[in-house]
Amino acid sequence: MNQYFSLNKSYINGEWVAGETDRVYNDLNPFDDTVLANISIASKAQLDSAFESANTAQKEWAKNAELRKTVIEKAIAYFKEHQQEIVDVLVTESGSSVLKGNVEVSFVIADLEESLKMIDKVGTVKTVESAIPDKLNKVYRLPLGVIASISPFNFPLYLSMRTIAPALALGNTVVHKADLQTGISGGSVIAKAFEEAGIPAGVFSSILTDIPEIGDTMITHPHSKLISFTGSTGVGKHIGKVAGEMLKRTALELGGNNPFVVLKDADIEQAVKAAIMGKFLHQGQICMSINRIIVHEDLYEEFASKFVERAKQIPYGNPKDPSTIIGPLINHAQIDKVLGYIEEAKAEGNELLLEGQRVGNILTPFIFDNVDNASSLARREFFSPVVSLIKASTDEEAIEIANDTEYGLTSSVFTSDLAIGEEMAVLIEAGMTHVNDQTVNCLSNIPFGGMKGSGMGRFGNPWIIDEFTQAKWVSVQVKPMNYPF
Template sequence: MNQYFLLNKSYMNGKWVEGETRRIYHDLNPFDDTVVANISIASKAQLDAAFEAASEAQKKWAQNAELRKSVIEKVIAYFKEHQQEIVDVLVLETGSSVLKGNVEVSFVIADLEESLKIVNEVGTVKIVESAIPDKVNKVYRLPLGVIASISPFNFPLYLSMRTIAPALALGNTVVHKADLQTGISGGSVIAKAFEEAGVPSGVFNSILTDIPEVGDTMITNPHSKLISFTGSTGVGKHIGKIAGELLKRTALELGGNNPFVVLKNADIDQAVNAAIMGKYLHQGQICMSINRIIVHENLYEEFAIKFVERAKQLPYGNPQVPSTVIGPLINHAQIEKVLGFIEEAKKDGVEVLLDGKREGNILTPFIFGNVDNESNLARREFFSPVVSLIKASTDEEAIQIANDTEYGLSSAVFTNDLTLGEDVAVQIEAGMTHVNDQTVNCLSNIPFGGMKGSGIGRFGNPWIVDEFTQAKWVSVQVKPINYPF
C-alpha cells in the first residue's frame, strides 16, 4: 500500500490524531470503488482546538522570516523527491490521469517557489508623504492571523497549496479542511510534507472532518480571519453571507461556465486541438474546463466534425494506465447528476453530435450541437466530459453569447488576427481570457480569479499579498503640533 494512505488522521498542533467522533469515512478509488483509506473523522471540538493552536503559534511564526523560508524550501524538496508516490495517490484517490497528476504536482511546486519571493513582504515599512508638517507616515505590512482553508476534490493538492503556501509565507498560520473524498491528497500529503520540513506545532493544521460534524465552524470560529474557499457558487454565496455578517475577509474561487470562442478567421485545426485539451483534461472536472464552444457559423460545420472525431478517439479507462485520458468521475452521485442533464437535453430535442456511454464509473465524451445559449444545458456547469457547441452568426454575437452567463472565470478566443483576439479577450467578462489557447491555464505570478458569480479575490504573486495581509498606518509626529483648542 502507498504509505500516504496510512495517514488517515488529522494533523493538529504538530501531531497526528484520531478523530474523536469515532466515525469512519471510507475513502474510495473512484475508478473501481475499492477502499483506499479509512479516514478517522475529527470532531468540532478538535477543529476548535486546531484554531486555538494556530492562533497561539501565529505571532512567533510571523516574526521568523528565515524559518518560514527554510520550511518552504524543505517542502519544495519533499515534493520533488516524492513526486511519483504523490502522483500515484492522486491517480488512486481522485481518478486523475498520470498526466494530470504530474501537472498538479508541478503546479504545487511552482506555487511554493513563488511563495519564497513574498516571505519578506511581511514587516516591510513604506514611507508615505505627509501633508501635515513634521509627521512621518509609515505603512506596515502585517499578517492577518489565522487563515481557514477549504479545498475541493478535483485538484485537491494544488487548490489546497495555492492558499496554504502564500498564507504561511506571509506569516499567517492555517487551519485546513480538505474534501473527505480526497482527504489524503488534499490534506494528509501536505501535512506530511510540512511535518518533514520541521514546521512548528500549530502553524499548519489539516483537519479531516465533514459538514454534518462541524457545520460553519471554519467560518465562524473567532480565530479565523479569512476564509479561502474553492468550490461551487452556491456554497461560496453561503460562506460570503456568513463571513460578511462577521466582517471577515474571503477569497472565493467558484464555479464557471467557461466559453471557448472560435472567431471567423481562426485556425480550425489548432482550435480543435486546444478545445480537446481544455474540455477533457481530468474528464472536465476542473473549474476552468470549457463548458461552451461558441463557433462562427462559417466554421461551425468543419469544427464540429473535427472536434467530434477527435473526442471519439480519446482513450478511456483505468487512470493508472499512462495513456488514459478519460477516467472516472468522482462519485456515483455526480455520475447520476450528469446523466440526468444528458437525458433532459435529449428530451428537449437538443442535437446529439456524439452520444457517449457510461462504462463503470466512467462517462465517455458527450457532445451536443446547435445548442441554444438560453437552454438549461448551456446554463449549467457540467464538471464532466459533456460539452455544448453553439453557433454564432457574427464575431460580435459570439462575444454576446460568451458573456450571457452568471459566471465569469476563464475563457478563450481563437483567431488569426491577434489584435482582434486581444480586443475580444478584454470584452469577455471573465477574470482570465486566453488568446489562441485553451481555458485551463494557471501560473503562479498572474492574478488568478473570476468575475461575477465565479468568485471574489485574486491568487498569484503579488496580488495574493494584499489578500492575505493587512496594512497598518503608523504616524510619528517628530515636532509638537499647536492644536486649535
C-alpha cells in the same frame, strides 16, 4: 498500497490524531470503488483545538522569516523527491490521469517556489509623504493571523497549496479542511510534507472532518480571519454571507460556465486541438474546463466534425495506465446527476453529435449540437466530459453569447488576428481570457480569479499579498503639534 494512505488521521498542533467522533468515512478509489483508507471523522472540538493552536503559534511564526524560508524550501524538496508517489495518490484517490497528476504536482512546486518571494513582503514599511508638517507616515504590511482553507476534490493538492503556501510565507498560520473524498491527497500529503520540513506545531493543521460535524465553524470561529474557499457558487455565496455578517475577509474561487470562442478567421485545426485539451482534461472536472464552444457559423460544420472525430479517439479507462486521458468521475452521485442532466437535455430537444457511454465509473464524451445558449443545457456547469457547441452568426454575437452567463471565471478566443483577439479578450466578462489557447491555464505570478458568480479575490503573486495581509498606518509626530484648542 501507497504509504500515504496510512496517513488517515488529522494533523493538529504537530501531531497525527484520530478523529474523536464515532463516524468513519471510507475513502474510495473512484475507478473501482475499492477502499483506500478508513478515516475517522474529527470532531468540532478538535477543529476548535486546531484554531487555538494556530492562533497561539502565529505571532512567533510571523516574526521568524528565516524559519519560514527554511520550511518552505524543505517542503519544495520533499515534493520533488516524492513526486511519483504523490502522483500515484492523485491517480488512485481522485481519478487523475498520470498526465494531470504530474501537472498538479508541478503547479504545487511552482506555487511554493513563488511563495518564497513573498516572505520579505510582510513586516515591511513604506513611508508616505505627509501634508502635515513634521509628521512621518509609515505603512506596515502585517499578517492577518489565522487563515481557514477549504479545498475541493478535483485538484485537491494544488487548490489547497495555492492558499497554504502564500499564507504561510506571509506569516499567517493555517487551518485546512480538504474534501474527504480526497482527504489524503488534499490534506495528509501536505501535512506530511510540512512535518518533514520541520514546521512548528500549530502553524499548519489539516483536519479530516465534514460539515454535519463542524457546520460553519471554519467560517465563524473567532480565530479565522480569512476564509479561502474553492468550490461551487452556491456554497461560496453561503460562505460570503456568513463571513460578511461577521466582517471577515474571503477569497472565493467558484463555478464557471467557461466559453471557448472560435472567430471567423480562426485556425480550425489548432482550435480543435486546444478545445479537446481544455474540455476533457481530468474528465472536465476542473473549474476552468470548457463548458460551451461558440463557433462562427462559417466554421461551425468543419469544426464540429473535426472536434467529434478527435473526441472519439481520446483514450479512457484505468487512470493508472499512463495512456489514459479520461478516467472516472469522482463518485456515483455525480455520475447519476450528469446522466440525468443529459436525459433532460435530450427530452428538451437537444441533439447529440456524439453520444457517450457509461463504462463502469467512466463517462466518455457527450457533444451536443447547435445548442441554444438560453437553454438549461448551456446554463449549467457540467463538471464532466459533456460539452455544448453553439453557433454564432458574427464574431460580435459570439462574444455576446460568451458573456450571457452568470459566471465569469476563464475563457478563450481563437483568431488569426492577434490584435483583434486581444480586443475581444478584454470584452469577455471573465477574470481570465486566453487568446489562441485553451481555458485551463494557471501560473503562480498572475491574478487568478473570476468575475460575477465565479468569485472574488485574486490568487497569484503579488495580488495574493493584499488578500492575505493587512496594511497598518503608523504616524510619528517628530515635533510638537500646535492644536487649535
